[in-house]
Amino acid sequence: MNPDIEPRMREILDTFSDPDADVARLLCDRHPDDSPALTVISADLEPATYTYGDLAASSARVAAYLRDSGVTRGDRVATVMGKSADLVSVVLGIWRIGAVYVPLFTAFAEAAIGSRLSEANGVLVVADRDQRHKVPSGSWQTVVLDDGPGGVRAQLDSFADAAVSSVAVGGDAPLVHMFTSGTTGTPKGVIHPVRYVAGWNSYLEFGLGVDADSSFWCGADPGWAYGLYTAIVAPLAAGVPTVLLQGGFSPESTWAVLEDLEITDFAAAPTVYRGLRAASAQPPEGLALQRLSSAGEPLTPEVNEWASTALGLRVHDHFGQTELGMPIGYPHHPQLLREIVPGAMGPALPGWNMTVLAPDADEPAEPGSMGRLAVVVAESAFMTFTGYAGVAATPSDRFCGDGKYFTTGDTATIDSDGIIRFSSRDDDVIIMAGYRIGPFDIESTLLQHPDVIECAVIAAPDPVRGEVVEAYVVLADGVSGTDELIGELQTWVKTHYAAHAYPRRIHLVDLLPKTPSGKIQRAELRNRRRSLEAGAS
Numbered sequence: 001m002n003p004d005i006e007p008r009m010r011e012i013l014d015t016f017s018d019p020d021a022d023v024a025r026l027l028c029d030r031h032p033d034d035s036p037a038l039t040v041i042s043a044d045l046e047p048a049t050y051t052y053g054d055l056a057a058s059s060a061r062v063a064a065y066l067r068d069s070g071v072t073r074g075d076r077v078a079t080v081m082g083k084s085a086d087l088v089s090v091v092l093g094i095w096r097i098g099a100v101y102v103p104l105f106t107a108f109a110e111a112a113i114g115s116r117l118s119e120a121n122g123v124l125v126v127a128d129r130d131q132r133h134k135v136p137s138g139s140w141q142t143v144v145l146d147d148g149p150g151g152v153r154a155q156l157d158s159f160a161d162a163a164v165s166s167v168a169v170g171g172d173a174p175l176v177h178m179f180t181s182g183t184t185g186t187p188k189g190v191i192h193p194v195r196y197v198a199g200w201n202s203y204l205e206f207g208l209g210v211d212a213d214s215s216f217w218c219g220a221d222p223g224w225a226y227g228l229y230t231a232i233v234a235p236l237a238a239g240v241p242t243v244l245l246q247g248g249f250s251p252e253s254t255w256a257v258l259e260d261l262e263i264t265d266f267a268a269a270p271t272v273y274r275g276l277r278a279a280s281a282q283p284p285e286g287l288a289l290q291r292l293s294s295a296g297e298p299l300t301p302e303v304n305e306w307a308s309t310a311l312g313l314r315v316h317d318h319f320g321q322t323e324l325g326m327p328i329g330y331p332h333h334p335q336l337l338r339e340i341v342p343g344a345m346g347p348a349l350p351g352w353n354m355t356v357l358a359p360d361a362d363e364p365a366e367p368g369s370m371g372r373l374a375v376v377v378a379e380s381a382f383m384t385f386t387g388y389a390g391v392a393a394t395p396s397d398r399f400c401g402d403g404k405y406f407t408t409g410d411t412a413t414i415d416s417d418g419i420i421r422f423s424s425r426d427d428d429v430i431i432m433a434g435y436r437i438g439p440f441d442i443e444s445t446l447l448q449h450p451d452v453i454e455c456a457v458i459a460a461p462d463p464v465r466g467e468v469v470e471a472y473v474v475l476a477d478g479v480s481g482t483d484e485l486i487g488e489l490q491t492w493v494k495t496h497y498a499a500h501a502y503p504r505r506i507h508l509v510d511l512l513p514k515t516p517s518g519k520i521q522r523a524e525l526r527n528r529r530r531s532l533e534a535g536a537s
Contacts, residue, residue, distance in 0.1 A: 012198045012202050016194055017171035017172075020170060021169065021171045022169070028052055031052040034053060035052050037051055037054070037236065038088055039244075041244070047260070057160075058093075061089075061160060066124065067097055073097065073169070076177055077101060077125075079091070079102075080126075080131040081126065082131075083222060087222065095175070104223065117136075122140045125142050125143065126144075126145065178192070180323070190389065200229040200233055200234040201238055206331050216264070243261060245257055255281060255283060259284045262288040265293075276306075283310055289313060292311070295318040299345075316332060317344070319345045319422065331349060338419075343421060343441075347417075348418065359372065365413075367415050368414075370438075371411065371412070372411060374407045383406070409425060409426050411423040423438030430468075437501050441501070446471060446473065448496065451476050456471070456472045468504040475508060
């Protein structure tokens with residue numbers, strides 16, 4: 001730990017661990033009323049800016065409405081809402097009365113929303129009008145934000161003069177009840193305490209390098225942990241203005257927001273950077289960008305080859321998961337800068353101690369040896385996770401070594417300098433004739449080929465080698481998928497990575513299966529393969 005960083009990290013931790021911690025005050029009321037808090041950019045790129053005073057007033061109305069509807073401290077209240085000032089007001093209103101927030105992504109279908117509401121024991125759901133049809137009937141109330149006569153918005157206005165004192169719940173009280181993405185099995189319930197916010201506030205400051213002079217934009221959706229905490233919670237906690245862009249991703253709108261708002265600090269998923277790289281739209285001249293960050297999927301090297309040339313900056317890769325927050329990454333903070341190693345995730349961030357355990361023992365592996373990525377629990381100040389919640393939870397085997405370690409479910413290596421390289425999810429490791437092959441390495445290599453836009457690599461059964469590498473590849477527009485190109489891609493991997501690890505089978509596809517948050521579902525590709533094999537037998 002950098003000695004200059006530790007006092008500030010401890011200050012953040014103490015603030016959100018306080019037994020009298022008041023979420024609405026920490027995220028809103030303690031900031032000057034006239035300070036800008038949020039800019040919402042409409043789909044046609046019109047901005048609207050809201051101050052902390054605006055959010056305090058609107059969230060107080062929401063709190064009064066919820067209280068009048070019977071919601072009390074500890075109750076689970078969900079939203080199915082797009083990116084808007086209404087969303088932020090509702091979330092703050094939930095916390096103002098000590099209730100617990102359940103974020104639900106707008107791309108979810110009715111079954112996914114219903115199962116999560118049931119498991120979280122939701123008592124009330126706030127939905128945008130265009131999302132109402134996805135909310136099934138149940139034991140919960142459903143509230144639609146609309147502008148019609150007698151509608152909820154008019155009712156909210158009737159609470160303009162209501163006095164709602166925010167509830168001090170303390171750092172150990174539940175803040176958010178959310179669910180993992182389900183990329184490796186059934187989505188699991190995760191309950192975050194108020195002090196979990198400390199890790200995200202620290203990440204904003206040390207990992208992303210955002211400060212009082214920054215113009216910050218996180219492009220992730222608040223329906224998921226990274227978007228909720230990086231785009232909303234951490235900036236509000238730090239008093240840093242944040243941005244929400246409505247509508248789907250497009251290179252044109254992304255460049256426009258970066259230019260018009262003079263964004264200095266941008267964080268987005270690797271798929272966003274790949275989309276910018278592949279598009280015909282070019283970066284505007286004179287962008288104010290100073291720091292670029294990515295999270296959600298491993299950052300493949302071709303992104304930084306492009307960013308270095310097109311933007312004169314390198315993207316810092318950051319790693320996290322719903323259970324933990326953001327424990328690893330190349331930090332932007334000037335006192336923590338490290339030379340970026342292509343293909344590596346970086347070191348542990350302040351407040352975290354990470355290690356790699358041997359594959360078959362609960363002890364650290366030798367430097368450079370592939371093993372199980374793990375948190376050293378007692379030496380990680382921002383670690384709050386203790387186990388999964390709800391009926392979908394199973395006894396957690398993620399803790400090992402008598403609770404000393406928490407394994408993330410990933411394979412990785414760590415060198416003598418503490419730099420961590422991601423290899424794969426545990427379930428994705430390919431073992432071919434005794435060789436352990438990480439899909440990320442093969443995918444990174446394929447993505448450096450000029451004709452490849454996206455790809456995913458899985459294991460395919462082989463009677464001789466046990467498993468071989470199988471790749472699913474999305475080609476750039478205008479590129480013809482021929483047998484010659486498949487052979488060229490195989491040779492590319494042989495010459496640019498390793499001769500033994502080339503994909504024996506390559507499928508050219510139009511799309512890859514993804515979760516609503518944009519993560520590639522390799523498990524779905526494996527299921528397709530098993531279905532094809534079953535049909536052929």
